[in-house]
Amino acid sequence: MIRLENVTKSFERYLAVDNVSFEVPKGEICVLLGPSGCGKTTTMRMINRLIELTSGRILIDGRDIHEVDATELRRSIGYVIQQIGLFPNKTVEDNICTVPDLLRMDRKASRKRARDLLEMVNLDPNTFARRYPKQLSGGQQQRVGVIRALAADPPVLLMDEPFGAIDPINRAVIQDEFLKLQSELKKTVIFVSHDIDEAVKMASRIAIFRAGKLVQYDTPDNILAHPVDDFVADFVGADRTLKRLQIVPVRDAMQSDPPRVTTDTPIDRALELMERHEHQVMVMVGPNGRARGLVRRDAIRGAKGLVSDHYERIPCVINIDETLRNAVSMMFTNDQTWLVCVDDDGMYRGYLTQRGITHLLGETYRTS
Incomplete structure (x- = not known):
């Protein structure tokens, strides 16, 4: 132009x-x-x-x-x-x-x-x-x-x-x-x-x-x-x-499409998924894929029923189009080392960790 x-x-x-x-x-x-x-x-x-x-x-x-x-x-x-x-x-x-x-x-x-x-x-x-x-x-x-x-x-x-x-x-x-x-x-x-x-x-x-x-x-x-x-x-x-941090979007640094459980997942199935993927915490989604809560491995070990009976609320979520600067601010404000990442409709798309942020930024310099 x-x-x-x-x-x-x-x-x-x-x-x-x-x-x-x-x-x-x-x-x-x-x-x-x-x-x-x-x-x-x-x-x-x-x-x-x-x-x-x-x-x-x-x-x-x-x-x-x-x-x-x-x-x-x-x-x-x-x-x-x-x-x-x-x-x-x-x-x-x-x-x-x-x-x-x-x-x-x-x-x-x-x-x-x-x-x-x-x-x-x-x-x-x-x-x-x-x-x-x-x-x-x-x-x-x-x-x-x-x-x-x-x-x-x-x-x-x-x-x-x-x-x-x-x-x-x-x-x-x-x-x-x-x-x-x-x-x-x-x-x-x-x-x-x-x-x-x-x-x-x-x-x-x-x-x-x-x-x-x-x-x-x-x-x-x-x-x-x-x-x-x-x-x-x-x-x-x-x-x-x-x-x-203020120009790189969350979507570039998050772990995309990780395993998740649904509200009707049995406890033993959830434990099996966590052990297989070496996750201590897993996001629980609703029928349409929206993030609904967190399920902790230690909290459900020995429990019975469905994960929907044993979940805890998500402290905060970050939109995948937000910047890493906003994500880091949210982590510090809420004393979190990782965040649940959602799209505009609230659908669970992945999770973001402090290590993932430092890895992305560090990888840029290593390949320069």
């Missing part, structure tokens, strides 16, 4: 961007990351021609950006900045519709879209549409700034440290709202950040810059697991293994 080919930007006294090439597939978020002065913001601003490149090419959906009038190009690309830049004399609704109005889009349709977008970021349009920016909190203003960039439904969105000036609590909320929006709208996004944790959370791919050069371009997991050099390793931090 967005392709940079040998892009270079020279100013009078220095080379800001040095022969940079990468491609962002349609519907993905690419975060440009690096220390101050590394060229990441200059690179992003060349995409909508706020800064003109010195050499190379930038293509959007196969078309060279210099084949398009600069003003027309900018109106077709959503743009979100850290300072937000809402017009103080316009209502929230009119701020959102700034570009649709410039493009002479149907007023009724654009206002409806503005209200729909407000709902998508948890701002009640009946409450907020007619307010002015000064009547909003900083976090609310930032939400409006993000959806204003989406009002004309652009295929490409540029974001220049859009959440950097917001407090940590609101930042996390707005990041989550944006990711939810992105899952529905599938925009192609270039996102400038200085925060590796934000990049890991938000990005499909990360481009790390140093002194105008693109040092590494890869998925967040590969950058954390396989930094290309000492600069990247130092930049992502000594705790890069812990950072991976």
Whole structure:
């Protein structure tokens, strides 16, 4: 969708961007990351021609950006900045519709879209549409700034440290709202950040810059697991293994489809299964496969009847699509060394252990 080919930007006294090439597939978020002065913001601003490149090419959906009038190009690309830049004399609704109005889009349709977008970021349009920016909190203003960039439904969105000036609590909320929006709208996004944790959370791919050069371009997991050099390793931090916990899903580390017992399994059969598979604890499922409880080998030894007469409740379960970070937090909170893993319907899919987590992460480094 967005392709940079040998892009270079020279100013009078220095080379800001040095022969940079990468491609962002349609519907993905690419975060440009690096220390101050590394060229990441200059690179992003060349995409909508706020800064003109010195050499190379930038293509959007196969078309060279210099084949398009600069003003027309900018109106077709959503743009979100850290300072937000809402017009103080316009209502929230009119701020959102700034570009649709410039493009002479149907007023009724654009206002409806503005209200729909407000709902998508948890701002009640009946409450907020007619307010002015000064009547909003900083976090609310930032939400409006993000959806204003989406009002004309652009295929490409540029974001220049859009959440950097917001407090940590609101930042996390707005990041989550944006990711939810992105899952529905599938925009192609270039996102400038200085925060590796934000990049890991938000990005499909990360481009790390140093002194105008693109040092590494890869998925967040590969950058954390396989930094290309000492600069990247130092930049992502000594705790890069812990950072991976927030992007690796439970399903990748769990033991899938282990043996289980049902509510009508006889005690002697359950003991036989546990001994054969060397399990001290086994999950009991209901008729449809949903996790219902735990059966402990020591507790049922010598007992009679069915396992449903001798089970105990499951302290906590984790969804297979949750991150390992959430899983580890749940383990610590509930003083557990393993978790029952379920899908969205509550079906038992496997179990996750602390050892399984460390094995998965360690195996990545051993095969690097």
